[in-house]
Amino acid sequence: MYSDLLANLNPEQREAVTLPPVNENGQAQSALILAGAGSGKTRVLTTRIAWLIQTGQVSPIGVLAVTFTNKAAKEMMLRLSAMLPINTRGMWIGTFHGLCNRLLRAHHKEAGLPSTFQILDTQDQLSAIKRLLKGLKVDDEKYPPKQLQYFIAHAKERGQRAKELSVGDDFQAKMAQLYEAYDEQCQREGVVDFAELLLRSYELLKHNEAIRTHYQERFRHILIDEFQDTNALQYAWLKLLSGHDASRVNVSGMGSSAVFAVGDDDQSIYAFRGADVENMRLYEKQYHPMMVKLEQNYRSHGHILDTANYLISNNTDRLGKNLRTDAGHGELVRIYDAPSDHAEAAWLVDEIKALVSSGIKRTEIALLYRSNAQSRIIEHALFSAAIPYRVYGGLRFFERAEIKHALAYLRLLENPNDDTSFSRVVNFPTRGIGARSIEAVQDAARAQNSSLYLAASTLDGKAGASLGGFVRLVDHMREATRYNTLPETVEFVIQNSGLIQHYLSEREGQDRVENLQELINAATAFIAEEGYGQDATAATLPGENAPGVVEVSPLAAFLSHASLEAGDNQAQAGQDAVQLMTVHSAKGLEFTSVFITGLEEGLFPHENSINEQHGLEEERRLMYVAITRAKERLYLSHTQSRMLHGQVRYNMPSRFLEELPCDSLKWLTPKVKDARWGGTGNGNGGRSGSTWQDGYTRQREFGSNDFFDSGNERERPARQIGRVGSASTAVTRMAAPPRGNYPFTIGQNVFHTKFGEGRVTGLEGNDADARAQVNFKRHGVKWLQLSIAKLAAID
DNA sequence: GGAACACACGTTTTT
DNA sequence: CGTGTGTTCC
Numbered sequence A: 001m002y003s004d005l006l007a008n009l010n011p012e013q014r015e016a017v018t019l020p021p022v023n024e025n026g027q028a029q030s031a032l033i034l035a036g037a038g039s040g041k042t043r044v045l046t047t048r049i050a051w052l053i054q055t056g057q058v059s060p061i062g063v064l065a066v067t068f069t070n071k072a073a074k075e076m077m078l079r080l081s082a083m084l085p086i087n088t089r090g091m092w093i094g095t096f097h098g099l100c101n102r103l104l105r106a107h108h109k110e111a112g113l114p115s116t117f118q119i120l121d122t123q124d125q126l127s128a129i130k131r132l133l134k135g136l137k138v139d140d141e142k143y144p145p146k147q148l149q150y151f152i153a154h155a156k157e158r159g160q161r162a163k164e165l166s167v168g169d170d171f172q173a174k175m176a177q178l179y180e181a182y183d184e185q186c187q188r189e190g191v192v193d194f195a196e197l198l199l200r201s202y203e204l205l206k207h208n209e210a211i212r213t214h215y216q217e218r219f220r221h222i223l224i225d226e227f228q229d230t231n232a233l234q235y236a237w238l239k240l241l242s243g244h245d246a247s248r249v250n251v252s253g254m255g256s257s258a259v260f261a262v263g264d265d266d267q268s269i270y271a272f273r274g275a276d277v278e279n280m281r282l283y284e285k286q287y288h289p290m291m292v293k294l295e296q297n298y299r300s301h302g303h304i305l306d307t308a309n310y311l312i313s314n315n316t317d318r319l320g321k322n323l324r325t326d327a328g329h330g331e332l333v334r335i336y337d338a339p340s341d342h343a344e345a346a347w348l349v350d351e352i353k354a355l356v357s358s359g360i361k362r363t364e365i366a367l368l369y370r371s372n373a374q375s376r377i378i379e380h381a382l383f384s385a386a387i388p389y390r391v392y393g394g395l396r397f398f399e400r401a402e403i404k405h406a407l408a409y410l411r412l413l414e415n416p417n418d419d420t421s422f423s424r425v426v427n428f429p430t431r432g433i434g435a436r437s438i439e440a441v442q443d444a445a446r447a448q449n450s451s452l453y454l455a456a457s458t459l460d461g462k463a464g465a466s467l468g469g470f471v472r473l474v475d476h477m478r479e480a481t482r483y484n485t486l487p488e489t490v491e492f493v494i495q496n497s498g499l500i501q502h503y504l505s506e507r508e509g510q511d512r513v514e515n516l517q518e519l520i521n522a523a524t525a526f527i528a529e530e531g532y533g534q535d536a537t538a539a540t541l542p543g544e545n546a547p548g549v550v551e552v553s554p555l556a557a558f559l560s561h562a563s564l565e566a567g568d569n570q571a572q573a574g575q576d577a578v579q580l581m582t583v584h585s586a587k588g589l590e591f592t593s594v595f596i597t598g599l600e601e602g603l604f605p606h607e608n609s610i611n612e613q614h615g616l617e618e619e620r621r622l623m624y625v626a627i628t629r630a631k632e633r634l635y636l637s638h639t640q641s642r643m644l645h646g647q648v649r650y651n652m653p654s655r656f657l658e659e660l661p662c663d664s665l666k667w668l669t670p671k672v673k674d675a676r677w678g679g680t681g682n683g684n685g686g687r688s689g690s691t692w693q694d695g696y697t698r699q700r701e702f703g704s705n706d707f708f709d710s711g712n713e714r715e716r717p718a719r720q721i722g723r724v725g726s727a728s729t730a731v732t733r734m735a736a737p738p739r740g741n742y743p744f745t746i747g748q749n750v751f752h753t754k755f756g757e758g759r760v761t762g763l764e765g766n767d768a769d770a771r772a773q774v775n776f777k778r779h780g781v782k783w784l785q786l787s788i789a790k791l792a793a794i795d
Numbered sequence B: 001g002g003a004a005c006a007c008a009c010g011t012t013t014t015t
Numbered sequence C: 001c002g003t004g005t006g007t008t009c010c
Helices: A011-017 A041-054 A070-083 A096-106 A122-135 A145-157 A170-189 A194-207 A209-218 A232-241 A278-287 A302-312 A341-357 A372-384 A401-414 A419-425 A435-448 A452-456 A461-480 A486-496 A499-504 A510-530 A554-564 A613-627
Strands: A031-035 A063-067 A092-095 A118-120 A191-193 A221-224 A258-263 A290-294 A333-340 A365-369 A389-391 A578-582 A591-596 A630-644 A647-649 A665-667 A749-752 A756-764 A771-776 A780-785 A791-793
Touching: A011 A041, A011 A290, A031 A041, A031 A278, A041 A063, A041 A070, A041 A221, A041 A258, A063 A070, A063 A096, A070 A092, A092 A096, A096 A194, A096 A232, A096 A554, A118 A122, A118 A194, A118 A554, A122 A145, A122 A170, A122 A191, A122 A419, A145 A170, A145 A191, A145 A194, A145 A232, A170 A191, A170 A419, A191 A194, A194 A209, A194 A232, A209 A232, A221 A232, A232 A278, A258 A278, A302 A333, A302 A613, A302 A630, A333 A341, A341 A365, A341 A372, A341 A591, A341 A630, A365 A372, A372 A389, A372 A578, A401 A419, A401 A461, A401 A486, A401 A499, A401 A510, A401 A554, A419 A452, A435 A452, A435 A461, A452 A461, A461 A486, A486 A499, A486 A510, A486 A554, A499 A510, A510 A554, A591 A613, A749 A771
Parallel strands: A031 A258, A031 A290, A063 A092, A063 A221, A118 A191, A221 A258, A333 A630, A333 A665, A365 A578, A365 A591, A389 A578, A591 A630
Antiparallel strands: A630 A647, A749 A756, A749 A791, A756 A771, A771 A780
């Protein structure tokens, strides 16, 4: 019986899993599960599928489950096959892009694509755009490729083709025109970008009734993870497929499908890439789902959870949810105030050493930051202290240049019209095909409206000879590998293209050679995992039983795989290393100990988000995500000065620190140094001090150094004050009381070129480290390094 | 064809 | 300040 499936669920999880998918009128009943951080969301989603299948309400082929990452999809399949004796490989569980790819492969003709269509990743798309602009002789200063890329992606994510755009001005009109030209170029070359995968399959379903009806009637249950991260196109896609769209023709009278959406509006942190939380409200309105809230948290101890709840309650416009735990209060959340970014890093090192010697595994320690630029200084400190660390978010395996080169050759075997791939490797390794030849072939291709590959064989003269050689090389490789297995093909291509040889002769090429060899292994692993037989000539997409048999060669499948799943984005897995990552990439992860660093105004919340409500609330959700990563111990740190863009900046502590419950906090340093609370109260936007309720002195007596002997529980470490403007010459010294040798006095009115008028409220340090605290009329309280700041006395 | 130089740019990221 | 990209020069 299925009861054992439900045995380990709490009541709210069980309720969610067993929500009736059909209402009293026999119609499909959708559901919305508001799943807080660490509430067992994946478990509920997976168990729901298992429950539906085990109770005979649907067969595995009638389920469609959508996730945002391959990792989540794999996890789901893994757990599902542990619950039920079924082959999950055949099920439609995957990412939006993966599933759309599957759909388009199965119906490429109806979708207007060649069977060999290739997928452009972000890099490929950008180079395709650059090539387009060059071909059209468009000024890329006026129409920056990056901006056009963004323009196209966002239009597609809203479901709009170039022709449907309403253009306000000449610039937009030109952008729309370039968008159209880009789509034509892609069509000619037989390539699709990421957004195109979705838009094209949406249009396929919308315009092809037979296919639409087939899938609508097949997928009686549609489950979606991370619903708060869906964009407009994904929502429309879902609506169409679930039959909640006006275009549905209800042939068999089955009605619409039951949608089971799981999400957390408080963890919506991807608005910048088109995600729209409004979809949750829209869904509520249009699907009338039954709602279940998962508020029992299994991850964090009480103080950490209280901190998260308290913070997020500052957001307006939430669907409303409060996490609770049975784990007890646990430890207080620690806050550290560092004088500089160097000092912050030094403190991190000390604290990590202490944690490790207390028995915590390094992999259980996460160092989070708002932006990648912050990692360097931390890395430097960790490196110097010989603490192993791992940074998330670098180049992934399939994104490496040498791998992209090898894949470009492989793609040309499949689809010679792929001009992006052609351009990438036509002269790599160099084979004497210079700019002149490339221009000639581009002109010829334009004249004939053909691909570069086809145009190359029509050229004569010097360009014709060299390009002909390249075409023959590719043709030869295609011919020679016709009956090879995929790994054999990969090996043949990296050898015969000259890639291996090229990198072998390069001084720094050894890693690249190893990566190329790893690509052979990846191909071998792919064949094994995807269940292809030894016959490499053709294979059926596993589990496919859509109308028409899908024949996809292992090579084509491998190339799709390489585009859709760029590989691990974490280096050297397995080693016991401290984990460094942005808050964004920490989403979905958990650690025993978490450090959230750089909690300063302008950094976190980021200055670009500070001025509008939406931006600020998203930053707050980001902070919420960061806090809820911690299981047992959470540290929050901020610094008074930080090197950013080659300039030292003095930021106020993050406003988020003020939005935390004091009863759950513990300061490792006295807060009197905090400019935010040290000021006279104006310039703080009325946010000063009032929320604190603990025993610490909030108001600082300016100019005094009472904090050096105040009763903090931990000895203040030697302060490391980076000499402004040259981080490498940072000197460590004990902070000394001011000697009184300052160009300004407390109470004096001063003028700063950037911050305007203000009054000196504090002075400290000596000589090069002399600093003044100034309360600016318009910018609040700041500490300024006197050797740097352009500060003038006004009388 | 590759190194040296100049210059621009600087939130977050998955597919 | 540091990186990545594009250009120029040998």
